[in-house]
Amino acid sequence: MTVNLEDYFRTVFEEHLSVSVSVPEVDLRTGATHLLDKQKEIKQMDTALRTQKDTFELKKESLRQRKEELKKKEEKLKDSLLQFDKFVQENDAKKARGMKKAEAERAVLREREREVQQLQRNIAALLAKKEQLQARVSRNRIYWSFIEKVLKSSKKxxxxxxxxxxxxxxxxxxxxxxxxxxxxxxxxxxxxxxxxxxxxxxxxxxxxxxxxxxxxxxxxxxxxxxxxxxxxxxxxxxxxxAKETLLLGQIKVVTLNLYHMTSGVTGRTEGVNVDDTLEQLDKIQRYLQDRADIVHDLRSDAGNKSIPSDE
Missing domain, CATH: 1.20.5 (Single alpha-helices involved in coiled-coils or other helix-helix interfaces)
Structure with a gap:
């Protein structure tokens, strides 16, 4: 447990001061004497505090040593418990190995018994087979006699x-x-x-x-x-x-001639391309339209002049 020494000494000092200040008697001494008494009391308080501090340090050291002793005892106790657990585990392991060994020996004994029984059955089967072979030998003896006769009669x-x-x-x-x-x-x-x-x-x-x-x-x-x-x-x-190409060529030539007749320009920057027949026709149409408008205006003016004036 951590102890705050500053809080502890402050508490003790306040208790002593409260005891000193709580005297209700009338003090008729001078201020200097009172100050000396206070300094004396402070020195006594310091001495008492140092004494208590030393006592506290001794107790703290004693507690630390006690704690270390308890820690050592705890470690010894843990070692003892570990050794005891190890001893118990070893005994359990020995017991388990003994049981396994006994079980293995019983299993081996059962296996040997089964092997003995199997050998007895094999012996019985071999005896039966021996009797069968003897019977076959008796039956096939005639063939051996035949072979002996063949050997006697053959020189090969x-x-x-x-x-x-x-x-x-x-x-x-x-x-x-x-x-x-x-x-x-x-x-x-x-x-x-x-x-x-x-x-x-x-x-x-x-x-x-x-x-x-x-x-x-x-x-x-x-x-x-x-x-x-x-x-x-x-x-x-x-x-x-071919016919339509010829006709188209004739149309282009006629259109170009009409365009030139309308003072149209070709081949220059402001002129129309020679092969651009549609633009040429458009120019021709605008030219004819302008001339038709002029003729219409002239006819209108002539009609107006032929009408007599009211004067």
Whole structure:
């Protein structure tokens, strides 16, 4: 806990001052004596405060040492608790390992029992198989007798193993030949199916292209017919265009002549372009309009002059 020394000493000093000031008796001493008494009291108060401060510091140091001792005891207690927890955990671990070991041993024992039972079943199965093999040997003894007779009558084989090996080789060769024949049959059938499918597809493609060729031939005939018709139309258009071009040239020449007759200017900055026929016609129209207005005004003036005056 943090202690504010300044607040503490201020409180103690105020208490002493309140005790000193609370005397209700009439003081008949002079001001200097009173001042000396006050200084004496202040010195006493300072001495008392220093004493209390030293006492407080001693108590504070004692509390600090006590706190350190308690902290050390707390750390020792924590270490003891950790060691105890470690001891308990080790005991639990040993117990768990012991239980696991016992369980593992029981599992191994059960596994060994199952293996023993399986071995007993295997022994029984082997005994049964032995009896079956003995029965087969008894049944097949006739074949061994036959092999011995063949060896006696044959000069090519001296032992039964050679005869059996040759027989196995022939059987293996026969199986390979049969297998190869079967593979060839399957390949032939597959190739036949593939050939028929290919011929069918090619026939379909050929029919499609024949139909496409017939359609294209029809379209070609139609296009040729249209081309002849458009060629005739183009010849007519060219003939008509030549006539209209000639007529257009004549119109341009006439228009240009009329424009010059109206004092129109061409080729200069203020003039009209020689090929700008529309502008020339516009100028000609304005010129004719101006002349028509002049004629109309002259006729109006002539009519007004022919009327007699009222005087």
């Amino acid at each position: 084989f001296e032992e039964a193993g050679q005869l059996i090996g040759r027989f196995d080789t022939l059987l293996c060769t026969r199986e390979k030949l049969l297998k190869r024949q079967s593979e060839l049959e399957r390949e032939r059938e597959s190739e036949g199916v593939e050939l028929r499918r290919y011929l069918s597809e090619r026939g379909s493609v050929l029919l499609h292209y024949n139909n496409k060729l017939s359609q294209l031939q029809t379209e070609l005939d139609t296009v040729l017919s249209q081309a002849l018709r458009w060629e005739s139309t183009w010849n007519h258009i060219q003939a008509t265009a």
